Amino acid sequence: MPNFILPFSDISKKDVKIAGGKGASLGEMTQVKISVPPGFVILAKAFDRFLKETDLAVEVESKLNKINYKNINSVERASETIRDLIHDARVPRDLQLEILSEFKKLKTKFVAVRSSATAEDSSQASWAGELETYLNTTEKNLLGQVKKCWSSLFTPRAIFYRFEKGMRNSKVSVAVVIQQMVDSEVSGIAFTVHPVTKDKNQMIIEAGWGLGEAIVSGQVTPDSYVLNKKNFEIEDINISEQTKMLVKKNNQGGNVWKTVPKNLKSKQVLVNKQMVELAKICLQIEKHYHKPQDIEWAWSKGKFFITQSRPITTL
Numbered sequence: 001m002p003n004f005i006l007p008f009s010d011i012s013k014k015d016v017k018i019a020g021g022k023g024a025s026l027g028e029m030t031q032v033k034i035s036v037p038p039g040f041v042i043l044a045k046a047f048d049r050f051l052k053e054t055d056l057a058v059e060v061e062s063k064l065n066k067i068n069y070k071n072i073n074s075v076e077r078a079s080e081t082i083r084d085l086i087h088d089a090r091v092p093r094d095l096q097l098e099i100l101s102e103f104k105k106l107k108t109k110f111v112a113v114r115s116s117a118t119a120e121d122s123s124q125a126s127w128a129g130e131l132e133t134y135l136n137t138t139e140k141n142l143l144g145q146v147k148k149c150w151s152s153l154f155t156p157r158a159i160f161y162r163f164e165k166g167m168r169n170s171k172v173s174v175a176v177v178i179q180q181m182v183d184s185e186v187s188g189i190a191f192t193v194h195p196v197t198k199d200k201n202q203m204i205i206e207a208g209w210g211l212g213e214a215i216v217s218g219q220v221t222p223d224s225y226v227l228n229k230k231n232f233e234i235e236d237i238n239i240s241e242q243t244k245m246l247v248k249k250n251n252q253g254g255n256v257w258k259t260v261p262k263n264l265k266s267k268q269v270l271v272n273k274q275m276v277e278l279a280k281i282c283l284q285i286e287k288h289y290h291k292p293q294d295i296e297w298a299w300s301k302g303k304f305f306i307t308q309s310r311p312i313t314t315l
Contacts, residue, residue, distance in 0.1 A: 004046040020116025020175040039179030054089040086151040110181035115149040138253040184298035187212035193292035207269040210245030223269045
């Protein structure tokens, strides 16, 4: 197996330093037979090598050192310059071939490309939501999206976040998860402990039509369902009228907002039987990690898929 890439099946939760938080979690869940769409991780050392071979490492460091953190324009200017430098640099040829070869093994037209920071969910900081994800990516724009994920380590938010957490001088790199795309009819998030009441016996599931990015980015108010973890009794159902959903744009990839069909707008997104089935999968993940989890899930063609799980850091 090439040095810079590992399939999920060869990764475990111990591999955060090389595969990042997302990558390590997807590998761990694959190992314990949770229904995770297949994929692989471009390890953080691929990014480190890219920076070194293109001589960008020194240039990036120099731009970061000149930032005046009291001035948001200074942070934004540095971010833009660094991201442009990464965008314009060429990925080493052998690495390009390795990435495209692994992509072909997935035998799929569309993948999700997700940034996975190697400092993710550490005791120092949680990188959830700081870096970027690109859904419905095709072979044609795969390498470009990988570079965008690499450069998202230098968005204004991520630069400032590192400074704020006192991690300016600590080593943070980024791996990239490439995962077979689930063309989800329904998707959402589940918290295995109620994040508001902090009741350990309650789990909350949030669900919306289309792709989960709509909920994760806060652009859609999802249905929410509260279940009792001991007997899977449904304790509360809150149906939200949903007017728009994010779906695959077309056969060339990309995403587009569409109006939710009239008959679905005020319809309960998950039926009770689906809620219980999903709750059982989520509880299995929590038991495996021995910690409350924040889980991203998708429903497609009659089956649930887990696309991410991380510890809840706010309890």
